[in-house]
Amino acid sequence: MTGLSQLIRPQSLTPSLFKRSQKSPNQPPASLDCHIDTSPIVIVNDGITDGSTISGSLLFNIDETIEVDSLFATLRVHVVHKKPFKRTCKACKHHISELKRCQFITTTTSLDPNNYAYPFSYRVPSYVPPSMDTSLVSVTYEFQAVASIRRTGSQSKLSEIITLNRTLPVARSIPVSSKPLLSTRIYQAAGIEVDCCFDPVLDPSGRNYVKLTMSGLRSCPDNGEGIQFWRVCKGTWMLQENIKSTAVACSQHAQECQTDEKSNTQKKTITLGESSFYDGWTTDDATGALDMEFPFFIKKASRYTQDTGDVGDTSVTHSLVLELQLMKETYPKGNPDLSVRSGVGRILRSEHRVVLSDYARPSDHVEEESLPCYNDLRPGPPLYQEKDYEQLTPLHLLTLQPKAMTSPERRKSTGGTAPYKVFIGKPSYGEFKDHAGRHYDVVADRAGPNAAIVKLSIQLYCLGEPKFDPHGMGSSLLYSDAVVGWGNARNHWPRIDVYTGFDTVEECIEHHRREKAFRKEAIKKMKDAAVTGLSEAEAKETLATKIQGKEPLPHIVPSWCESARFVENRWWVGDRYRSWILAIPAERSSWEEVIDHGLLQVKFDLDVSPELLVSESQLCGHTPEGEDAWVLVEKTGLENLKPVDILHLCAREERGASESTPGSDKTLFNAWYDATMQLRGCTYMPTGCEGCRANEPHDYCEQEMDEHFNDEDGQCLACRREAEEEERRRKQQNEQPTVNDVGL
Template identity: 30%
Template sequence: MADSRTSSFSSASRKEHDDHHQHHRLSFPGMHFGRSTKEPPSFSPAALYWKLESPPLVMYGDHQTSSGTLLSGQLFLNVKEEDLEVASLDATLSIRVTQKRPFANHCVDCTTQRTELKRWELLQHPLVMAKGEHSFPFSVLLEGHLPSSMEGPLVSISYEFKAEAVPRADLSPLAPIKFEKTVDVRRSLPTSEAPHHSVRVFPPTNIKASAYYPHVIHPIGSYVLALRLDGIAKLNTKVNTIEYWKLKKLTWKLEETTRTIAPACERHSPRLGGAAEEQQSKKGVIRSESRIIGEKTLFSGWKSNYTNATDSLVELELDYSLAKNAKYACDSKSRDGTEVTHQLVVEMVVSQEWAPINRPSLVTHTGVGRILRMHFGTILTERAGIGISWDNEAPPIYQDVPPSPPAYSQETIFAEHSIAELMTPLDGAHGGGLSRSSTDVATAGGSGAGARGA
């Protein structure tokens, strides 16, 4: 009896517990978990892609003298269905400037500025297209004052090409077909064959530094700075000693400085009352930051001569380049205030020593040291390669053709004389013989037969 009662109570409580959980069970009929949630990709009736026909976009020269670069290509619309109606097909090329330290944090308009450079309306009206590929050519001249593409610590500049086609069916528009690409625009500055020469004197000492270095360098490659130090020895006649400045340490650095103006959007730009509101300039804050893109420290590797006070010198050839995998931006300057510059900084640590004139090997340290610092302006730019400016390689246009073909000179007009009289005889008259031209003239005169008969 006890076992049967216990089993009946346990089955009843289990049923009540199951009914209670079934009553409070949550149900999500619209949600599916697992692999069944993966929806098939939507079908697009057409696809967009492009093919560039112009060479790599390189601006030759600075922003004041460069003629720019030419971008040309074709935009293809691949129609996958029969008789697809396309309502519009547009393409744009714009420049995007992204401020990494904007005027106002967390403001989209202060962070990103877009400027449209060119817009193409490739379809003037709706058109029904057959199945297959349809090409639409486009071209634009990027003016020389525009900045090159860059990625810096304060700002990034990029060129964006966007195309959009809007198909429709039964007069109702379908999902637009989009195409986006980033265009890389570079700048190459001219280089000089002769190296720059710089001379620096470090008072109160008599040390004079003479340096020869290339003014323009490239991201890939190694360059040499030839340095010579004179006046490193001084004769002290009062105590019969020679004082030396000996080079102990040398450090070179390639520094990159970026300067930009972070503009304020319309919401964060202050408003002025009256007529001053129309004349106010766009407000912004100046940002500047420097970073090292290459450095090295040397404790030896130079030639020194301390034989006497007049011929003492230090000579060295310093090899420098960008660090491996260094993030850099080439020299540039744009109208919006963005500017990137580079310089080579050389620091030398010298210590003072003295020795008797008759015993130069007996050297004594004075404990006096100095740091000699020099700055060399350097331009970092892309290599020009084998390319030239677009205006030099373009064929002549219709306006360059002269108005008419060149006229014949008066000397070649055969109106009064025959061609035989003007030709130079091959067997000229030597020794009284008649030439071929004279025989032809006599025959043409009518008396040639009588002469031959006589």
């Protein structure tokens, strides 16, 4: 029955195998195709073979007799600079170099229906970059064939053009050691030697392991009665991708520049994986040695490029960076239980080359890693001329007199502060609870847990079930070019509050409003508790000296714009939204996808005044009462503002791309730029608290006590209070009785 049903199926469902081919009259009588013998093309440079050969055949399939005027093929390399020498110049962005051109047919030739093959080959030199697509540059090898044909017997003298475009993948073979690598670092200042053993080729989908050995941790200075021991407190590994490229100016812009300014060397480092560990090692106190093994891997959401080898101006390499934090302990000989930390610490940092490539080949002739070298060294110590010391005046006969400084020698004191300790740390993450008891993450660039959290914040909402780490997403935004690249960021450096568990933008808006009210109420409760039982004067003194700008929870900007009653120029249409947030759509699974497809900025809590600003021109005469007159009414555009404005932000500038995301309203850079330009210069600026810099516990924190931040009216709280106090004192002085008032 199955065979019968196959026979009686409608003709439209009959497989194409049983259909008779019917050629359309508009279909070309010939077609082009190519066959590459080896794909991908792998460049090998091992001393014996220099480069690789691209070999294949151009297939010319002819269905009817035609006349071919020409047939040729070209192989070219197309380099696209994501951050070109001249940002808006297409010629600086796109560099196309023709590697080879093959002319197969140069004179008019008549060909009968058949399949023709034209072999070709090209030797790719070892110095050219392989195919790649990075955030700085992309390299593609393009094969193009063009045939100019005419149908036999056709009355038209115009030729038909048939083209074929193919992209050829080109990779580079990376020589690696056939056995695990042993990399040694010697830190002479501390007398410590660190050995790392690992497989030189990374497994991108699994875990890779490092065996680490340290020696020289124990020493006996002076008479040997005391022992000094370096204790490892923390270790951190980072897997980094290093991209290097040179953006060359086009011929037009090269003429406008000097010789040494015709290119820009660009470098970028991307962290593919990172983690810290606080245990897992075995220490031998007697010998001063340490052994440990730990894994390192690529994060699932990371987008990486395979190794191209460090050849030429364009390359991609990978490295494993290790940081070990050590603290020095001292104890009497034979009594390790009495060890005391001396407060002296060190950070040992090392970088090791690793290979991330599908085309790594074992080799016994691998170049050893190059250690730091120094140029321009003298062959020997400097020579000094001898002096006749008998002719010098004895020291006890010299009279010391102050020398008068001439004007060029005088230098004004630069002032400054005394030396202080600085804690060097990583971006810190904190976990807090919102008004509903749900956890949210605070990503801030602070020294450590004892440092104050900056008050300026960006509220980032992740819609749906995020497929990424909220910490990592907040850190990527905090250190994005949009935030770091804006020059005013040094004055208005923010933190990122990351919220998850929301399905719609409306839920995010309502949550932000409730969170504002919740933190405002928390401040009120803290101040009420601080002044409970105090007199009015004591309460005022306590709030002014001990509380000031302290807040129990991370600060949220009450209003990003001035209230309507403070806006002096009614014709200036600025950003009149008191609140705004950023939202990542549910479809984004990584920061790379945010760069590719963008994110949302949601503005709400519109503050628009219904008042009219009335003024009378001095050029016009006064209109008598009761008579009609002309009135000029100008609209500012505020009436067109939406209660909630949702903007699609383009983040492709993070990758250096000049093309905007389709449908985007503005860039992420411009969104943050516009927001900070609304802030007064004194608000949300770092105060430079020494306790925060050193990450030491301190009761009085200048950063935390600072009151230069926006209030509900978008005014600086400290400046507004100072102005009101000055106005109050001025009124008191005007109300004081004079001598004539008292009759003296």
